[in-house]
Amino acid sequence: MVENRPFATFVSHFVLILGVAIVAFPIWITFVAATHDGVRITQVPLPLLPGDQLFANLESAFFTGVGNAREQSVGMMLFNSLVMALMIAGGKIAISLLSAFAIVYFRFPFRMGFFWMIFITLMLPVEVRILPTFAVVANLGMLNSYWGLSIPLIASATATFMFRQVFLTVPDELLEAARIDGAGPLKFFRDILLPLSRTNIAALFVILFIYGWNQYLWPLLVTTDKSMYTVVMGIKQMLEAAEESPEWHLIMLTTLLAMLPPVLVVVVMQKMFVKGLTETEK
Amino acid sequence: MARVELNGVRKTYPNGFQAIHGIDVNIADGEFIVLVGPSGCGKSTLLRMVAGLETVTDGEISIGERVVNQLEPADRDIAMVFQNYALYPHMTVYNNMAYGLRNRGTPKDEIEKRVRKAADILELSEDQLARKPRQLSGGQRQRVAMGRAIVREPEVFLFDEPLSNLDAKLRVQMRLEIKRLQRSLGTTSIYVTHDQVEAMTMADRLVVMNGGRAEQIGTPMEVYERPATVFVAGFIGSPAMNFLEGRAEGGKVVVNGAAGLAAPADIPDGPVLVGLRPEHLAVVDGGAAMLELAAEAVEPLGADTLVHGRLGDGQLVTIRLSGTPTFGEGDRIALAAEAANLHFFDPETGRRI
Ligand SMILES: Nc1ncnc2c1ncn2[C@@H]1O[C@H](COP(=O)(O)OP(=O)(O)OP(=O)(O)O)[C@@H](O)[C@H]1O
Ligand SMILES: [Mg+2]
Numbered sequence: 001m002v003e004n005r006p007f008a009t010f011v012s013h014f015v016l017i018l019g020v021a022i023v024a025f026p027i028w029i030t031f032v033a034a035t036h037d038g039v040r041i042t043q044v045p046l047p048l049l050p051g052d053q054l055f056a057n058l059e060s061a062f063f064t065g066v067g068n069a070r071e072q073s074v075g076m077m078l079f080n081s082l083v084m085a086l087m088i089a090g091g092k093i094a095i096s097l098l099s100a101f102a103i104v105y106f107r108f109p110f111r112m113g114f115f116w117m118i119f120i121t122l123m124l125p126v127e128v129r130i131l132p133t134f135a136v137v138a139n140l141g142m143l144n145s146y147w148g149l150s151i152p153l154i155a156s157a158t159a160t161f162m163f164r165q166v167f168l169t170v171p172d173e174l175l176e177a178a179r180i181d182g183a184g185p186l187k188f189f190r191d192i193l194l195p196l197s198r199t200n201i202a203a204l205f206v207i208l209f210i211y212g213w214n215q216y217l218w219p220l221l222v223t224t225d226k227s228m229y230t231v232v233m234g235i236k237q238m239l240e241a242a243e244e245s246p247e248w249h250l251i252m253l254t255t256l257l258a259m260l261p262p263v264l265v266v267v268v269m270q271k272m273f274v275k276g277l278t279e280t281e282k
Numbered sequence: 283m284a285r286v287e288l289n290g291v292r293k294t295y296p297n298g299f300q301a302i303h304g305i306d307v308n309i310a311d312g313e314f315i316v317l318v319g320p321s322g323c324g325k326s327t328l329l330r331m332v333a334g335l336e337t338v339t340d341g342e343i344s345i346g347e348r349v350v351n352q353l354e355p356a357d358r359d360i361a362m363v364f365q366n367y368a369l370y371p372h373m374t375v376y377n378n379m380a381y382g383l384r385n386r387g388t389p390k391d392e393i394e395k396r397v398r399k400a401a402d403i404l405e406l407s408e409d410q411l412a413r414k415p416r417q418l419s420g421g422q423r424q425r426v427a428m429g430r431a432i433v434r435e436p437e438v439f440l441f442d443e444p445l446s447n448l449d450a451k452l453r454v455q456m457r458l459e460i461k462r463l464q465r466s467l468g469t470t471s472i473y474v475t476h477d478q479v480e481a482m483t484m485a486d487r488l489v490v491m492n493g494g495r496a497e498q499i500g501t502p503m504e505v506y507e508r509p510a511t512v513f514v515a516g517f518i519g520s521p522a523m524n525f526l527e528g529r530a531e532g533g534k535v536v537v538n539g540a541a542g543l544a545a546p547a548d549i550p551d552g553p554v555l556v557g558l559r560p561e562h563l564a565v566v567d568g569g570a571a572m573l574e575l576a577a578e579a580v581e582p583l584g585a586d587t588l589v590h591g592r593l594g595d596g597q598l599v600t601i602r603l604s605g606t607p608t609f610g611e612g613d614r615i616a617l618a619a620e621a622a623n624l625h626f627f628d629p630e631t632g633r634r635i
Contacts, residue, residue: 171366171368173364173368176333177362177364177368177430178370179335179354180334180355180382181356181385182356182385182386183356183381183385187385192372
């Protein structure tokens with residue numbers, strides 16, 4: 001809109017700023033809490049300005065651990081989360097690219113049957129099939145492993161659909177030109193489809209990384225060994241300290257650390273992310 | 283360099299639609315063949331069958347004595363230029379041209395040499411070689427598409443309406459360039475177009491197609507001077523040929539409202555269709571008149587003038603005169619044509635008599 005009405009401008013800005021404040025305030029409190037020591041944080045009123053304990057807190061979070069997750073340093077949890085999120089995002093993208101490629105470019109028997117089978121898995125997220133999935137993972141001996149954490153989350157109908165749409169926008173002539181140029185199916189996939197889907201892959205990576213990073217229920221089930229805890233479930237474990245009261249300052253610090261990687265991924269890949277979701281021209 | 287032979291080629295699409303109903307063409311080495319016809323007549327289908335992008339339902343296609351029906355496009359030794367160019371958008375111009383050669387395992391320095399040579403021929407600068415296709419104009423993209431075909435040094439070039447996305451002026455220029463290039467390379471070429479000017483100017487021989495059949499195969503002048511069917515007669519030439527309904531009686535053809543026309547002696551009695559090209563009708567003195575036309579519209583085109591009018595019985599006729607006419611709309615004019623420029627067709631079969 002190119003209107004120029006001061007009052008409307010004021011109101012819209014006011015509403016937007018209010019919205020930002022509502023979202024940002026809890027994060028600010030988290031940050032403030034992470035910079036005070038354990039005593040100050042339990043006193044009323046809650047501090048609203050940062051204290052000077054950030055580095056001390058960082059040290060104890062990384063080297064002593066917190067609450068029920070005592071022997072487990074936050075650093076290790078972050079690492080576990082990172083590995084899990086990367087495996088899930090990477091695995092989902094790889095599998096979806098290949099299945100979309102098969103569905104769009106090959107005429108095999110029961111093609112539509114397979115297409116609908118993939119479609120139906122949309123209705124079966126992990127939470128729905130959690131017991132059978134757990135049984136399978138347990139029987140395969142994948143409890144307390146990165147494989148167990150990520151493989152059951154990898155199949156993805158959504159990503160397959162997205163890549164299918166992307167591939168459908170690639171003009172047939174490109175395939176034909178590639179055939180004349182002597183590119184077989186895999187070469188065509190690698191040399192032409194992959195580069196053309198680059199931005200879409202990046203966009204999907206952002207979404208799937210965050211999806212993987214934020215997994216809670218599944219890691220809770222398959223990890224009993226503290227060395228395999230992920231940070232999101234680790235936070236929950238920290239609350240369940242046996243005798244002492246929760247160490248809020250450290251928990252808040254961990255929360256803050258857990259929020260960082262997704263933010264980083266979004267910030268770094270923002271440009272490609274937007275392009276991948278909006279760009280249609282091939 | 284190679285001959286291309288199509289023997290009884292048919293195509294039925296999986297949905298049961300028969301797009302090509304048996305076509306035989308023998309294309310000589312180095313010949314420039316143009317497939318021309320109205321939209322949907324099967325030109326692209328036929329070309330794509332030669333390229334190997336469509337399967338051949340029936341018949342045989344051979345390139346350089348080798349039957350290629352079962353071969354992959356890459357193994358047929360052809361290169362194709364697409365209507366929308368089909369350049370790889372993420373590769374530089376250089377890589378677009380080099381891609382096919384790399385896939386064939388051509389040595390690097392050989393690729394470099396060929397791409398440079400093609401760029402030279404097509405006047406693509408060093409700077410343009412490093413750009414992506416989207417950073418080029420339509421005409422330049424067209425050149426790159428040509429370049430990609432040239433570097434392969436194929437036996438046969440296939441073109442599917444390569445100029446139809448260009449503006450009129452560029453089209454004329456590229457038309458000349460493609461023709462010149464083909465002459466100098468001497469590569470057998472099959473060129474699809476629905477533009478009859480392109481067809482007439484570029485072709486060594488034309489294949490005029492209609493509804494999946496080859497109506498006539500011949501040099502542009504043969505097709506123009508002796509069209510084999512009513513369809514070809516009406517399709518080639520602009521403005522289109524006039525057709526008058528008449529009757530043959532005892533070696534003469536009588537058209538309503540016109541004097542008897544001299545006809546080939548062996549013409550059987552019965553209805554005939556007389557074809558007269560607009561440019562072959564001339565204004566004459568009353569005595570020599572074959573037709574009398576009531577002029578209804580006069581369209582000056584500069585060098586020529588088109589006159590649309592009606593015969594006595596209402597049949598429409600268009601004529602093309604050079605210069606500015608001395609008469610105006612509403613006048614009656616007397617017309618005649620040389621006997622050699624009259625075409626007679628059987629109205630039943632549409633074939634030339
Ligand atoms: N994949 C297909 N399946 C079924 N019918 C098809 C298919 N492709 C083309 N056709 C039909 O075959 C006929 C010939 O198509 P083709 O593309 O060869 O026409 P064309 O002569 O190239 O026309 P244009 O000048 O419009 O490009 C058309 O009637 C078209 O509808
Ligand atoms: Mg076509």
